[in-house]
Amino acid sequence: MSDAYRSMWQELGLDLDAHDMLLGVLGNAYKEIYLAQKGRPEGMGYFDFVMSEVHGLRIKELMDEKAAGRKIVGSYCVFVPEEIALAANATLVGLCSGADFAMEEVEKLLPRNTCALIKSSFGFKLGKVCPYLESADMIVGENTCDGKKKAYEALGHLVKNLYVMDLPQVKSENGRALLKAEYDRFKAAVEALTGVTITAESLKAAIQTVNAKRKAIHRLSALRKADPAPISGLDALLANQVFFYDNPARFTASVNKICDELEQRIEKKQGVFPAKTPRILISGCPQAVPNWKLPFIIESSGAVIVGEESCVGERGTRNLTAESGQTVEAMMEAIVDRYFQVDCAIFTPNAERLAHIEAMAAAYKAEGVIHYGLQFCQPYLMESIPVEKALEEKNIPCLRIETDYGMEDAGQLKTRIEAFVELLK
Amino acid sequence: MNPGAEVARLLDSFDNMAEQSLAGLETAKAEGHKVVGVYCIFAPVEMIRAAGALPVGLCGKRVEPIAAAEAELPANLCPLIKSSYGYGVTGTCPFFSAADAVVGETTCDGKKKMYELLQRLKPLHLMHLPHGPAQPHALAYWSAEIGALADFLQKLTGNRITDESLREQIRVQNSVRRLMGELHALNAADDEVHLSGMQMLAVMEAKNFWPDARDYARRLEALIDLLRRIPARVAPMHPRRRILLTGTPVGKGAEKVLRLIEDAGAVVVAMENCTGLKSAWSLVDEDNPDPLDAIARRYLSLPCACMTPNAGRLALLRELASLYRVDGVVDLSWHACHTYMIESNQVALHLHDTTQTPLLHLCTDYGRNDTEALSTRIEAFLEML
Numbered sequence: 001m002s003d004a005y006r007s008m009w010q011e012l013g014l015d016l017d018a019h020d021m022l023l024g025v026l027g028n029a030y031k032e033i034y035l036a037q038k039g040r041p042e043g044m045g046y047f048d049f050v051m052s053e054v055h056g057l058r059i060k061e062l063m064d065e066k067a068a069g070r071k072i073v074g075s076y077c078v079f080v081p082e083e084i085a086l087a088a089n090a091t092l093v094g095l096c097s098g099a100d101f102a103m104e105e106v107e108k109l110l111p112r113n114t115c116a117l118i119k120s121s122f123g124f125k126l127g128k129v130c131p132y133l134e135s136a137d138m139i140v141g142e143n144t145c146d147g148k149k150k151a152y153e154a155l156g157h158l159v160k161n162l163y164v165m166d167l168p169q170v171k172s173e174n175g176r177a178l179l180k181a182e183y184d185r186f187k188a189a190v191e192a193l194t195g196v197t198i199t200a201e202s203l204k205a206a207i208q209t210v211n212a213k214r215k216a217i218h219r220l221s222a223l224r225k226a227d228p229a230p231i232s233g234l235d236a237l238l239a240n241q242v243f244f245y246d247n248p249a250r251f252t253a254s255v256n257k258i259c260d261e262l263e264q265r266i267e268k269k270q271g272v273f274p275a276k277t278p279r280i281l282i283s284g285c286p287q288a289v290p291n292w293k294l295p296f297i298i299e300s301s302g303a304v305i306v307g308e309e310s311c312v313g314e315r316g317t318r319n320l321t322a323e324s325g326q327t328v329e330a331m332m333e334a335i336v337d338r339y340f341q342v343d344c345a346i347f348t349p350n351a352e353r354l355a356h357i358e359a360m361a362a363a364y365k366a367e368g369v370i371h372y373g374l375q376f377c378q379p380y381l382m383e384s385i386p387v388e389k390a391l392e393e394k395n396i397p398c399l400r401i402e403t404d405y406g407m408e409d410a411g412q413l414k415t416r417i418e419a420f421v422e423l424l425k
Numbered sequence: 426m427n428p429g430a431e432v433a434r435l436l437d438s439f440d441n442m443a444e445q446s447l448a449g450l451e452t453a454k455a456e457g458h459k460v461v462g463v464y465c466i467f468a469p470v471e472m473i474r475a476a477g478a479l480p481v482g483l484c485g486k487r488v489e490p491i492a493a494a495e496a497e498l499p500a501n502l503c504p505l506i507k508s509s510y511g512y513g514v515t516g517t518c519p520f521f522s523a524a525d526a527v528v529g530e531t532t533c534d535g536k537k538k539m540y541e542l543l544q545r546l547k548p549l550h551l552m553h554l555p556h557g558p559a560q561p562h563a564l565a566y567w568s569a570e571i572g573a574l575a576d577f578l579q580k581l582t583g584n585r586i587t588d589e590s591l592r593e594q595i596r597v598q599n600s601v602r603r604l605m606g607e608l609h610a611l612n613a614a615d616d617e618v619h620l621s622g623m624q625m626l627a628v629m630e631a632k633n634f635w636p637d638a639r640d641y642a643r644r645l646e647a648l649i650d651l652l653r654r655i656p657a658r659v660a661p662m663h664p665r666r667r668i669l670l671t672g673t674p675v676g677k678g679a680e681k682v683l684r685l686i687e688d689a690g691a692v693v694v695a696m697e698n699c700t701g702l703k704s705a706w707s708l709v710d711e712d713n714p715d716p717l718d719a720i721a722r723r724y725l726s727l728p729c730a731c732m733t734p735n736a737g738r739l740a741l742l743r744e745l746a747s748l749y750r751v752d753g754v755v756d757l758s759w760h761a762c763h764t765y766m767i768e769s770n771q772v773a774l775h776l777h778d779t780t781q782t783p784l785l786h787l788c789t790d791y792g793r794n795d796t797e798a799l800s801t802r803i804e805a806f807l808e809m810l
Contacts, residue, residue: 111766111788143556146534149733150767164733166560169531170553174569178555181562348537348551378763381499382538402499 005056008063012135015128022101022129023055026290033296037232039272041265043258044231047238050246054289058245059131065091066135071194074136075244076121077144078316078342079167081335084187086206086248089196093132094244095121095139098288100405102127109154115376116404117288118147125158132245136161138193140186143167144346145379163189169346180336187332203331207321209248216255217243217317223262224306225364228271229279230262233305234295235272240312241289273304278424281366283309283357284384285374286316291405294372297414303421306364309357310372315343318356345379353383354390361396367424368397370417375404397423428655435648436624442631443677446481449636450523453479459582462524462547463633464509465532466704466727467554469571469720471594473528474638475586476578482633483527484518485509487678488791497542503759504791505674506535513546520634521547526581528574530554532731533764550577558725558732568721575717591716595709597638604645605629605705611652612694613749619652622670622683622693629700630676666691666807669745669782671738671772672757673765674699679791682757682799689803695749697742698757703728706741730764738768739775746780752810753783755803760790783810 009019030051050058062072071090073080076097085092100116101123109126110119124130133139141152142165156162166182168175191197220239223230239255246254265271280303282294287310295305309315321338325331343353361369369391373381381402388398399420403409450460459478463470464485473480484490490511491504497514498507512518521527526548529540540551552570555563575586608628611619620628628648635641668686670693675683686693697703707726713719728737746754756772758765766788773784785806789795 109770111763111769113761113766113788114763143733146731146763147767149556150730150764153734153771154767164557166555166557166562168553168566169537170551172553174566174573175553178562178566182560185561345538346534348531349541376501376761376763378499378502378534378761379538381501382535382541385497385499386542402501 002056005060008060009055009131012059012131013128014131014134018102018127019055019129022099022127026099027052029290029292033292034234034238037234037272039270040235041231041258041261043254043261044235044238046254046257047235047242050242051238054245055131059135061247062091062093062132062135066137071137071190072132072135073190073193074133074139076140076148077142078311079142079144079339079344080140080165081183081186081339082210082248083203083206083321083335084183084198085190086209087198087203088187088190088194089202090137090190090194093136094288095133095136096124096130096288097121098291098405099123101129110151113376114147114151115285115374117286117374117377118151120288120405122151122155122158125155133159138163138190140165144344145377147376147378167346169348171340171347176336176340179340180333183332183336183339198328200326200328200331203328204323204325207323207331207334211320211323212252213243213248214317214320216252216259219259220255220262221307221314223259223266226266226271227279227365228269228275228277229273229304229306230265230271231258232272233280233282233299233308234292237287237292237295237305237308237312240308240317241287243317244312245289278303278368278421279306279364279366280304280421280424281307281309281357281361281364281369282313282372283360283369283387284372284380285377286311287372288312293405293407293410294370294401294403294413297410297417298370298421301414301418301421303417303424306366307360309353309360311344314360315353315356345383350383354387357387357391358394358396361391366396368399368420370420371398371400373400373402375402428651432648432651432655435644435651436627438644439628439631439648443634446634446636447519447523450479450481450520453636454523459525460523461578461581462521462527464527464536465530466699467530467532467552467724467729468528469574469724471591471598471709471720472571472574472578472586472717474594474597475590476575476582477584478525478578478582479636481520481524481636482630483509483521483524484512486676486791490515490517491791498539501761502535503673503762505679505759505762506539508791510539510543513543526550526577528552532729533762535761548581550574554731555725556731556733558737559734564721564725567725568718571717571721571724588716591720592711595711595716595719597642599708599711601632601638601642601645602705602708604642604649605632605702607649608645609695609702609705611649617656618665618667618692618694621687622668622696623680623687625693625696626675626680626683626700627677629696666752666810667694667750668692669695669697669742669749669751669754670701670757671697671742671754672769673759673762675757676700681791681793681796682755682787682789682803685796685800685803686755689800689807691752691807694751695745697738697745699729702745703738703741730768735768739772742772742776743779746776746782751782753785753806755806756784756786758786758788760788
């Protein structure tokens with residue numbers, strides 16, 4: 001940890017002591033959860049490096065970009081279109097929301113019965129430990145669920161540059177028109193922020209950049225269909241998590257490099273777990289860095305995770321934006337078409353999600369589904385019971401987990417998951 | 426009859442309304458009218474009536490059907506949603522049984538997702554609310570939803586909704602809203618209190634069940650006239666504390682907090698919630714040449730916590746707090762109602778900064794387990810005032 005970083009963090013207004021503590025905890029967790037895994041692909045070395053520099057080198061890069069006139073846009077949700085940010089000469093980064101921090105302070109502003117992800121995003125702000133948030137020129141909130149929608153009202157008092165995007169809750173013509181109107185408004189807001197007008201060329205290039213990133217993840221996902229699994233669920237999740245932070249082109253190249261290696265592994269029938277290890281699909285709420293609790297418990301209980309039906313996973317990355325548009329307007333329509341397919345549980349009805357879970361279970365040859373619900377996340381918890389019923393009707397065992405970021409229930413979860421894995425054998 | 430007995434008789438007639446209205450609904454159905462069940466003040470009753478159908482409030486205020494609902498809904502969900510669904514699924518709400526269709530609305534995540542299950546039991550038309558009433562697209566979005574409701578109602582009833590019938594129903598509903606305001610105003614007029622919160626609740630809740638809106642208005646008018654002529658009922662005022670109740674809806678079966686406040690010696694002089702003044706405070710513009718546009722605008726302005734930002738509620742609370750010279754505000758959130766729970770902090774700060782009114786936030790459900798604890802907190806709050 002160089003002194004240069006410390007002065008950078010100080011300039012960003014971070015609480016250095018608290019931040020040191022956070023990095024210490026994060027480093028230890030990474031060591032125990034990630035580095036302790038056996039037989040990892042060599043290409044994961046890149047992600048180890050990224051994680052070791054997640055608040056260092058990457059922030060330095062963002063600060064350099066800012067110095068060169070680019071703007072940084074922070075986001076909490078996969079509905080914020082990266083294409084628009086990139087096309088207007090801005091960099092989109094995901095904001096920290098995967099760990100409990102400064103909870104006492106948070107619970108002065110938000111009810112205790114708020115989901116861990118929302119509380120975490122407040123904790124990182126109040127604790128002054130998220131350099132992404134502090135370096136962002138614009139923070140985008142979005143009206144997805146009740147919790148986030150109302151929490152942004154409070155966040156607006158904590159940060160100066162909050163921009164709130166409205167979202168529809170229904171896949172109707174009217175709903176699509178709302179999303180289009182909001183993406184047009186967002187485009188104008190980003191253009192005003194950067195002073196750069198989006199052109200057909202810049203938008204096309206941005207769409208291609210983001211699509212390339214998605215295609216690399218698609219390639220990685222497809223390789224996880226192999227038995228034995230060539231990569232752990234934890235490592236694949238990490239790639240999906242870093243998707244939100246890294247430089248897009250470098251990320252794409254690094255994931256593709258891992259895929260080359262995985263292809264060789266598959267040819268040699270080399271896996272991170274033995275063949276016939278029970279295969280599990282995770283479905284439900286997002287798992288933001290460093291929320292590795294559930295996958296760690298699953299993969300240390302004799303199973304391998306082969307897919308994530310999640311915003312940090314296939315729900316977030318699965319569709320490409322059409323590249324064929326020739327005008328800004330045509331490409332904006334294509335962007336709306338692409339994001340309007342995201343089957344988040346805030347939509348009603350949301351039958352597409354159930355169909356996707358079933359399709360993923362079949363494609364990745366998952367023997368069971370673990371539904372991951374964050375406590376108090378009503379949209380996903382409300383869907384979890386119908387999802388479980390529908391899967392069981394198709395003879396796909398499903399385990400519903402409801403938890404938070406704390407470790408208090410780790411032992412109990414392990415017992416339940418071990419029993420579930422036993423049942424899959 | 427002496428005035429006191431007359432007031433009691435009038436109040437009783439509101440109290441027993443749910444039972445009486447069932448008979449009325451049966452008659453109306455036999456005459457070919459459709460019955461449309463509603464859960465929420467966002468359902469435009471003018472439109473339902475203008476289509477020749479009868480709107481009726483559906484059950485959702487009692488604890489009994491919750492256990493049945495929890496077979497399909499997470500236990501950690503607001504009791505109002507669980508109770509509503511439980512009534513439907515157990516077939517124990519006669520209004521639900523009588524309804525030909527239900528109009529729902531996407532106010533909160535819990536209700537929105539509950540309707541996905543409820544629509545298997547009853548034809549359901551879902552109205553999609555925008556989240557941000559001040560967003561540039563909000564009115565157009567909501568207007569399209571109003572249009573879709575008109576289509577649905579016309580198809581259901583086979584009647585055309587005419588501008589004339591809409592205007593007539595708007596006038597009737599506006600008069601009911603004005604009377605609700607006047608009824609509340611009796612408690613603002615002087616230091617005496619004419620109606621307790623519990624009495625007020627029965628009167629206001631009856632509105633949701635009354636098949637004939639004009640008849641309801643007439644009875645309300647009679648009650649107000651009588652109360653104006655006789656001395657205040659709930660006197661003496663001192664040392665009773667004047668409380669404004671706000672937050673999630675209350676009703677018969679879910680009146681626990683209201684009862685505890687009044688049992689502790691205070692009076693709820695006004696209610697800013699869906700059962701109370703939230704729905705009575707704003708009128709539909711009778712001069713707008715396009716009545717559907719007038720309806721869209723009025724309903725979009727309802728200050729529900731599902732809206733972001735919800736500046737209207739802060740303004741309304743501030744206004745009511747001074748108008749009714751309240752000593753304190755009690756903000757009730759049903760357990761797991763994220764929108765009202767999160768908004769509470771803002772409400773407390775706003776009232777503190779503007780009118781210096783103290784606020785007590787209570788979070789509870791329909792059960793009785795926490796009655797003691799709630800009592801203690803309420804008593805301590807009243808003591809502090």
